[in-house]
Amino acid sequence: MLPLAALCACGVVKEKEPNDDYSRATPLPAGRTAQGTLGSPSDVDWYLVRAPREGVLSARLSGIREADWVLSIRGPDRTELKRVDETGIGGDEQALDIGISTAGLYVVVSNKNAKANNPAQPYDLRTSFDSSAGRERESVSRASYPARSCSMAGASGRAFIAWSTVRHASHTIAASRPSLVRK
Ligand SMILES: [Ca+2]
Numbered sequence: 001m002l003p004l005a006a007l008c009a010c011g012v013v014k015e016k017e018p019n020d021d022y023s024r025a026t027p028l029p030a031g032r033t034a035q036g037t038l039g040s041p042s043d044v045d046w047y048l049v050r051a052p053r054e055g056v057l058s059a060r061l062s063g064i065r066e067a068d069w070v071l072s073i074r075g076p077d078r079t080e081l082k083r084v085d086e087t088g089i090g091g092d093e094q095a096l097d098i099g100i101s102t103a104g105l106y107v108v109v110s111n112k113n114a115k116a117n118n119p120a121q122p123y124d125l126r127t128s129f130d131s132s133a134g135r136e137r138e139s140v141s142r143a144s145y146p147a148r149s150c151s152m153a154g155a156s157g158r159a160f161i162a163w164s165t166v167r168h169a170s171h172t173i174a175a176s177r178p179s180l181v182r183k
């Protein structure tokens, strides 16, 4: 069980250009938020996300109205594990419940809108890390469930459902309350 503070690690990591390929990826501890800019429409930003132990990583990219984001998750050997391109210009992209080991993962930010021209406006790449989920991989099959706010339902049965569906959220309070799992 992680203390809540570890799940909500604070502080923003600024991208370090040039970071347009894996060899110059900006380091980003799992659970932290990176902030960067699109220096040009074709700017690509690589981040190397490191986790202290095995777990599950989620990432959400947002913040520049003109951008048409593509979010790519790549393994330590740069093989693409997941590519997320669900929205158009102005939409957020998110990748949920990606298994991560201590070898880390690359998260690659790019833009498809050739007319995007807002190099001063920052984007946010928010990550969350849940090491408790590493022990119960079956929960990964719940990845398609929408994240809900981490309200604590009253009845324990209801709380368990909430716990199951929001456990990947960076602020999953329920994850620190394993007693709720009891019937
Ligand atoms: Ca950049």
Ligand SMILES: [Ca+2]
Pocket (backbone or CB within 6 Å): 017, 018, 019, 020, 043, 044, 045, 046
């Ligand atoms: Ca870049």
